[in-house]
Amino acid sequence: NEWLTTHNEWYEGVGHFTPSTNNGLEATNNVIKKENTLRERLPLSRFKVLAFEIVEKWSKSYERSLKQYSDKQTISLELWTSGYQWVKLNKSILSFSTECDNLVQYYIPAGDGTKITNVDIDVMKKMKWYSFDQYKNKAFNIWCVTLPTDKLKWLDGVCNCPAFFKKFMCKHVVGLSIRLNYCKPPPAAKNIPIGEKRRRGRPTKSKKALLVQ
Known part of the structure; x- marks a missing residue:
């Protein structure tokens, strides 16, 4: 009864049109790695300075309407x-x-x-x-x-x-x-036969495991 009475808002979709619990955080984390830290492990002192730079950059982009929002879905x-x-x-x-x-x-x-x-x-x-x-x-x-x-x-x-x-x-x-x-x-x-899924991204160049490349 705990998950039906006391904690009955645990499921995905309880907040309509809001990011999933972890989905929004992971998206932000990906942006930080791609555009700021460049996937490098920084010393704490350097990351502290970079964190302030990131927050300042985001704040200014929202203030000046540089960051565009999409109010319609895009279909891949x-x-x-x-x-x-x-x-x-x-x-x-x-x-x-x-x-x-x-x-x-x-x-x-x-x-x-x-x-x-x-x-x-x-x-x-x-x-x-x-x-x-x-x-x-x-x-x-x-x-x-x-x-x-x-x-x-x-x-x-x-x-x-x-x-x-x-x-x-x-x-x-x-x-x-x-x-x-x-x-x-x-x-x-x-173009894809019924029952098959379209492959994501570009074709892989690496061979399967245990094969000499």
Whole structure:
């Protein structure tokens, strides 16, 4: 009961559109290493001076509006590919109106499932589980995607899957928007065979372990 009553805000996504507990810190840490310390281990005296320089630089960049903010999501080619491949799975979707006239909720099967029923949705909405195994099997077999009725605002869509909680965008929002003709994927997103993932970054030049290079 401790994690359901006393500490019931432990899960990722409890703060909507806020960085994950560690995600925001790691992003800042990466900037410091790339732009300031250059991944060198500095003496304490030198790092203290550098820390003041970093804070001053950041303060001035915010004050002069030199640091630009993005209020819209940018979709990577990898995400476009994942969304397009999700569309090709041709999963069944159930839609429901919401209290807001300009929003629609879509329920879609997760994982390898292709069909869902109203009974499955009711079970998920009640959020009553009699065992952990039941929770694991039922709570994560349906995702709920909410999209604006205005197709020009599809980037404002939300999903309750773990990927969306971390990055504020996921293949379900992208894929459903493609399926509803709210947007079109770039041609490059269609080059990867269904079921395969686009490789990240540049091709590796090093050989596999235990091979002489």
